[in-house]
Amino acid sequence: MRSSIFFLSIFILAFFTSCQPKKTIKTFNKDEFKSWAQTPPMGWNSWDCYGPTVEEHEVKANADYMAEKLKAYGWEYIVVDIRWFVENDKAGGYNQTDPHYVIDEYGRYQPAVNRFPSAKDGKGFKELANYIHNKGLKFGIHIMRGIPKVAVENKLPIKGTDGITADQVYSTEMQCKWLKDNYTITANKPGAQEYYNSIFELYAEWGVDFIKIDDLSRPYHQGEIELIRKAIDQCGRPIVLSTSPGETPIEAGKHVQKHANMWRMVDDVWDTWPHITHLMDICQKWYPYIASGTWPDCDMIPLGRISIRGERGNDRMTRLSKDEQYTLITLFSIFKSPLMFGGDLPSNDEFTLSLLTNKEVLEMHRDGINVHQLFQKDGKLAITSKNSITGDIYLALFNISDSPVEVAVELNKIGADSNCKVIDLWTGEEISTTSDTFGRELAAHACGLFKLRQ
Structure with a gap:
């Protein structure tokens, strides 16, 4: 029964895909992407508060808050984090035994309609992106690197190729150790570039402005990063690229600066003091790489109300003291890290809001140059x-x-x-x-x- 539903879904998605009009797609030169994030990106990400379970109404509520209270200060990105294509995911540990994936006939994940109702009828994230754009904000998503295992198992065709299927471009080597949804894409195989081209063509159609791609940095997947950069540059839409998670090897600094707008320096930063001091230590290597369009990334800001349905601990306001919260925001701001708030914005108290709306601090974050440690x-x-x-x-x-x-x-x-x-x-x-x-x-x-x- 499950198999029948899977292929019926593919048929329906194929029908709606075939009805879309063709259009001319602009391509960008190899350095133009740096102009898409001339100052460090600022926004909200669903991970710290909702883990892999965020729903459309929660995304909209955070967008509403940002538009009302933060947009005037430069905050603009609303990012849906991990596994938006799984219907039955749970917080507190990934459901890897029987995930209900939503995927199209070309092996491209689609939003789970039970969590994102506006995605019905094959519309993907288009309507949610429109909602966010209409508020003067920008829309982002998270994906894992590689090609879905379910696409490989079902030998789904890769769009833009002459008969190449997913099982011809994958490798089990260097598969993500902590999430098994995808296989590695072998960068030099025919169809590898076309697969990444196909997903970014889809994201451009949806109106995606920002993409966070996981399991790229440790170990450093140079081949797939280059496929991704090329796919973005020819998808016709400026899409800011964030590689994740850390620790990105400093030896790859020049390469990641050439291909990404921001890259993680550390693993996930949570609301404990040792996470902050570890970040301070790692930052010491990355000061020379702070540059317009390409930013070393301190990770999300674990302040406000986090872990509502998250991955670390119970629903809570951040465990950091007020002094520690000032320290975290000060470090992120003077270092010119991208600022991606991880707490549930509508749950903010006045103190948390004050940390995000200090005009002088944000001016330093935006206009500071020659950042260095004394x-x-x-x-x-x-x-x-x-x-x-x-x-x-x-x-x-x-x-x-x-x-x-x-x-x-x-x-x-x-x-x-x-x-x-x-x-x-x-x-x-x-x-x-x-x-x-x-x-x-x-x-x-x-x-x-x-x-x-x-």
Whole structure:
């Protein structure tokens, strides 16, 4: 019975696909993709709060909140994370024993209609994307690298080829260890490029603006990344590419910078202090790669209400203290990481909202250049950058230790002196300086973020 339903679904999807009018597709040059994310992308992702179970009404509720409260501050992406094509997934561990996949006749996943009702009649994510676009926002999805096992098992044809089927392009080598939906695509096999072309053609038709592709970074799948970059560039729609998860090897830094708009430096970041300090350590390798259009990615922001139906712990507000939350947002912002909020936006309290709507901090995130670490030692960290428009100097001071400590810098090391005007970006307080050094006594796990103007 299940087999009959599967092939009936394929027939129905094939009918609607064949009715679509043909159109001319624009192609982009190899470097044009960098113009699609000239500043670090900012948005919301469903993973931290809904895991693999998010539903359409929840996506819309987060889009509504963003349009009302965050859009004016530069937030714009709404991203549906993992396994939107599975009808019966559960939080707290993937249902891998009997997943009910939704897939078309060319082996391309489709949204599960029981979770995304607007996808009925073969419309995919088109109507949900339209809903988000009509609010002045952008729409994104998550996929796994590779080709679906169910497409291989049923020898489904690859669109754009002369008779090549899914079972002719796959390999079981380097299959994802933690999610077995897909097989590896062997990059040099006939039909491999065409398969990636076919899925990005579909995503462009739906109106996708952002794609997060999982299991690309560790180990680093150079061949598939190049297939993906080429497929995006010829799909006719600017689609920001985010590779995931980390740890992306630093040896691949130049390659990933050439092919992706953002790439993960670490595994998933959750709401514990060791996750933050580990991220600080890893960031040290990636400062030279911060550049317009290509951004090292600190991962999603695990603040607000998370794990409603998530993968780590029970439904909760973030376990990080307020000092630790300031530290996380300050690090992400001065480092110019993409900002992808992981909590359920409609559940935000006023404090969480204030972390996302500080105009001065977001100006630093947008306009900062020459980001670099001054030091990280003895439980102290200092990072600086400069506003590319005003010339103002930014300084972030962090106490990584478990006891109060003073963190200070010599002003001449950051291009300032004792006559500068100092403003605390989180409080708005103006601080006078009379010394050639500037510092602050910081509580354990706390930080300070300052703007210095001569």
